[in-house]
Amino acid sequence: MESMEDMQSPTMGYSGLMYAAMASIGAGLIHGGAIGLHAEHPQLARLFILVAVAQVAWGVMVMLRPRGWLLVVGMVVNASAVAGWLATRLSGISWIDGLEVRESAQIADSLCAALGLIAAVIAIRAVLLGKIEISSTPRVAIPAALVAVVAIVAMWNGATHLHATGDTAHGGDTAHGGDTAHTGVVLENWPRAFDPSLPLDISNVEGVSAEQELRAANLIKETSIKLLHWADPKTAYAEGWRSIQDAVTGFEHYQNYSLYNDDKFLDPTAPESLVYKVGLGGQRTLVSAMFMAGTKVPMDSPQLTDYAGPLMQWHIHDNLCFINGSGGAPRVVGITNSQGVCAFGVRSPGDNAMVHVWIVAHECGPFAALEGVGAGSAIVSEADRRDKCGDHT
Numbered sequence: 001m002e003s004m005e006d007m008q009s010p011t012m013g014y015s016g017l018m019y020a021a022m023a024s025i026g027a028g029l030i031h032g033g034a035i036g037l038h039a040e041h042p043q044l045a046r047l048f049i050l051v052a053v054a055q056v057a058w059g060v061m062v063m064l065r066p067r068g069w070l071l072v073v074g075m076v077v078n079a080s081a082v083a084g085w086l087a088t089r090l091s092g093i094s095w096i097d098g099l100e101v102r103e104s105a106q107i108a109d110s111l112c113a114a115l116g117l118i119a120a121v122i123a124i125r126a127v128l129l130g131k132i133e134i135s136s137t138p139r140v141a142i143p144a145a146l147v148a149v150v151a152i153v154a155m156w157n158g159a160t161h162l163h164a165t166g167d168t169a170h171g172g173d174t175a176h177g178g179d180t181a182h183t184g185v186v187l188e189n190w191p192r193a194f195d196p197s198l199p200l201d202i203s204n205v206e207g208v209s210a211e212q213e214l215r216a217a218n219l220i221k222e223t224s225i226k227l228l229h230w231a232d233p234k235t236a237y238a239e240g241w242r243s244i245q246d247a248v249t250g251f252e253h254y255q256n257y258s259l260y261n262d263d264k265f266l267d268p269t270a271p272e273s274l275v276y277k278v279g280l281g282g283q284r285t286l287v288s289a290m291f292m293a294g295t296k297v298p299m300d301s302p303q304l305t306d307y308a309g310p311l312m313q314w315h316i317h318d319n320l321c322f323i324n325g326s327g328g329a330p331r332v333v334g335i336t337n338s339q340g341v342c343a344f345g346v347r348s349p350g351d352n353a354m355v356h357v358w359i360v361a362h363e364c365g366p367f368a369a370l371e372g373v374g375a376g377s378a379i380v381s382e383a384d385r386r387d388k389c390g391d392h393t
Helices: 016-034 042-064 068-090 107-129 141-158 210-230 233-238 302-311
Strands: 251-255 273-278 284-292 320-324 330-335 354-358
Touching: 016 042, 016 068, 016 107, 042 068, 042 107, 068 107, 210 233, 210 284, 210 302, 210 354, 233 251, 251 284
Parallel strands: none
Antiparallel strands: 251 273, 273 284, 284 354, 320 330
């Protein structure tokens, strides 16, 4: 193999490098178009900026004056971009905010990866071959036009992609009917069925602003990731959560009383309560977090009502009766009677407004409240509640 310095000779080069340069520029333009779509994750947006600049700059430099060291740079830049794309489609990247969850391949990112792969393969081949004689001037008009078309199609399609939560990319038509982009049209009422394996559908809900929708989507996503730390109830117990012994209802709440009045609000790293579904043989599956506002924070506080608007309905459980269980941890033993009195135990003060965030499928949406006995009360009537969709005791 010839030295890399020899490749800098003006009589030496590789005609395919022009195609690699164009492919890299096209991929960079697509990455540039995706920056604004990921503005809710600054780290990810900055990463897209760096990749876009690197791919476009490399393509321009190769067109102006191809050099040996540039081939190595192009190989690394484009191969890394393709590898990153592949990782996000297989498992996600846990250390990059916004890429923790696997997403399904979409048209825009797939075309971008294809262009990056073309650039990387040509650069790698040039590095391996070393010194290559130019036999003719490359015809670049048709490849340039093709790259331009691919880039335009990818950017146009990417404009309809909502990067939000779940195991799939969130754009286009959803399983619940309709376009999830902000069209200004109310598609249907709230709540809608929620399934983490399907595209998230919380858009175009009447009375919900784009900012509220974005906050809600991020909360669902972060909760689905961070909550898995407590998938095993033993981990929750070891870290301070205690069961209120309500497994007979089919759901068991583990409370961490030290978090009730901390300075954290809707923080998936410090959920005040963890909810496990109790199955056959006592098997417990983590299904939800129950976040609580600070004691004495009213349910109509703007801090609560303005966070996600009508998407979330804060409520209280003021009709439960408790006794001190083992180790002094409160244990629920029933609900109040029609006069609001506990036949056994002490009535819960119900000071903490709360809201659920589900990490498993729920027919009443990602913020659904538990229903039936002990469902709690809200500042709106039962008919107006938007965290319930019927009596599923």
